[in-house]
Amino acid sequence: MFAVFRLLAVLLVAFLAASAAAQQRGDLTDDVDRYAAAIFDRIQPRSIADDREFCGYIGVNGTGKLAATGPKRGRRDSCEPDEPPEDFEILASYHTHGAYTQEADTEVPSLEDLAGDIEEGIDGYIATPGGRLWLNDARLRRAFLLCGPGCVKRDRRFRECRAYPPGHEYTLRSLQRRAENDTGEC
Ligand SMILES: [Zn+2]
Known part of the structure; x- marks a missing residue:
């Protein structure tokens, strides 16, 4: 009985931790999450000014330190990171979404972001024009909002789409549904 209670308590704590996950920069507890946020702060201004995606990999370099490749300048709605050096152990990819557009x-x-990350088996960090920070978890096959608008540098012209606000978590199916139900109205 006690074991069951303890299991429930552990599950409850895990649930609360997951649902309280972030929303604010200061709530990011994971080193790699924080590292990704710092990279985005550096590259968002150029990605927004040029309205191009920028991308690369986050990983561990030959000396055992967190490091990143790129940023490589991509196109308006795609970006393919260059192959990392051989002694670079990939932890995740990262990419931006350019400038704000309605x-x-x-x-x-x-x-495509989530499907690609699942297929490659590599997690992916994404920064949006509104400064949201997302993590596509390849193993859990889900996208998680790590922290909300303004978490990383954002486009000053950004306006939240009140008629179709983004959620906090997506699967392939719910992302597909979101795309299908999008009327384009904000
Ligand atoms: Zn994307």
Whole structure:
């Protein structure tokens, strides 16, 4: 009985931790999450000014330290990171979503973003024009909002789409549903 109670308590704590996950920069407890946020702060201004995606990998370099490749300048809605050096152990990819536009639903990872990360088996960090920080977890096959608008540097022209606000967590199916139900109205 006690064991069951303890299991429930552990599950409850895990649930609360997951649902309280972040929303604010100061709530990021994971080193790699914080490292990703710092990279985005550096590259968001250029990504927004040029309206191009920038991308690369986060990993551990030959001396055992957290490091990043790139940023490589991609296109308006895609970016393919260069192959990292051989002694670079990949932990995740990262990419930005360029400048704010009302025309595209860029505050969430795209279906292709999540599908690609799952297929490659590599987690992916994404920064949006509104400064949201997302993590696509390849193993859990889900996208998680790590922290909310303004978490990393954002486009000053950004306006939240009140008619179609982004959620906190997506699967392939719910991202697909979101794309299908998007009327483009904000
Ligand atoms: Zn993307």
